[in-house]
Every structure is written in C-alpha cells, then in structure tokens.
Amino acid sequence: MTTADRLTMSLGEAMFTQRAIRRLKPDPIPDEVMRDIMEAAIRAPNGGNTQQWHFIVVKDSDVRKQMGELYHEAWWAKRKDQGIMGPEDIPAGKNSTRSAMRLANEFGDAPVMVFILALNKGGANGIIPAAQNLLLAARAHGI
Structure with missing residues (x-):
C-alpha cells in the first residue's frame, strides 16, 4: 500500500478541520505514519x-527534552524583553499568549519533532508548501 493509499481523508476535510493546536498529544507516532508525513512533505x-x-526529524526522547528546555528558555527570554517575568504578568484576555506559554512548557513532550530548514535565503518560499503538506498529512493520520 502506498502513502497515497493510506492518506484517505479528503483534502477538503483535512483543510477545513485542521487547527492550530498548542496542546500536544503524547501518543507515539509509528514509523510508517512518519514516513507518510515526510513523503507528503518532500x-x-x-x-x-x-x-x-x-x-x-527528532525522535530521541533525550534530545526532544533538551530541545524543549531550550525552547522554554528562549520563549521566556523573549517575554522578559517585553516585561513579562512570569505567568502572572500576562495580561488578562491574552489567551494566545497563555496558549503559547503552555506550548513552551510542553514542547519537549512532543512524541516527534520536525524542523524544516531552508538551505538558502530564498529557500524559505519552498518550505511553505512542504510544511503545509506535512501538516495536511499529519491531519489525515489524526495527528
């Protein structure tokens, strides 16, 4: 069975049910599913x-934990530049900031991390469709 055969969710359903979620599921992602997702991206x-x-693609739990710690540190460093020293300093009603804080706190708990890097300055335009394909394939697999 090919990747295309396994990605059976309709494009419309994948596009219109995809959400920006900052709460990560801890469920492991099987290698075959990751291959499908990465094949869609490339x-x-x-x-x-x-x-x-x-x-x-980072699957090693120790490396993911380290990446989570680095992301958490960088996220809070940026907030401190904005005068936010801790959760209590986030203004009421700033739900997106609170959601982003939760992601910073839980980033290292992701079962797999995928970083997409542009090889040159103009390469960023090419990674946008790759990232979208990656996200749609993940959505088709229920991730």
Whole structure:
C-alpha cells in the first residue's frame, strides 16, 4: 500500500478541520505514519524542483527534552524583553499568549519533532508548501 493509499481523508476535510493546536498529544507516532508525513512533505511543489530544504526529524526522547528546555528558555527570554517575568504578568484576555506559554512548557513532550530548514535565503518560499503538506498529512493520520 502506498502513502497515497493510506492518506484517505479528503483534502477538503483535512483543510477545513485542521487547527492550530498548542496542546500536544503524547501518543507515539509509528514509523510508517512518519514516513507518510515526510513523503507528503518532500513531494510539495517547489521552484525549479530544487528542493532547497532539509528536514530534521527528532525522535530521541533525550534530545526532544533538551530541545524543549531550550525552547522554554528562549520563549521566556523573549517575554522578559517585553516585561513579562512570569505567568502572572500576562495580561488578562491574552489567551494566545497563555496558549503559547503552555506550548513552551510542553514542547519537549512532543512524541516527534520536525524542523524544516531552508538551505538558502530564498529557500524559505519552498518550505511553505512542504510544511503545509506535512501538516495536511499529519491531519489525515489524526495527528
């Protein structure tokens, strides 16, 4: 069975039910599912078929934990630059900031991390369709 056969959710359903979720499910992601997701990403259209990207897939729990700690530290450093020293300083009604704080707190708990890197300055345009394909394939797998 091919990746295309396993991604059976309709495009419309995937597009219109996809959400920006900052709460991460701890469920492990099987290797076959990750292969489907990554295959969808690398088949994205890109200018001149140059594929000016690298994908870094992090599955090792110790490395994910370290990445989570770094992200948490960087997130709070940026907030401190804005005068927010802790959760109590986040203004009432700033739900998106609170959600982002929760993501910073839980980032290292993600079962898999995928980092998409542009190989050159102009390569960022090519990674956008790849990222969208990745997200749609993950959605089709219920992630």
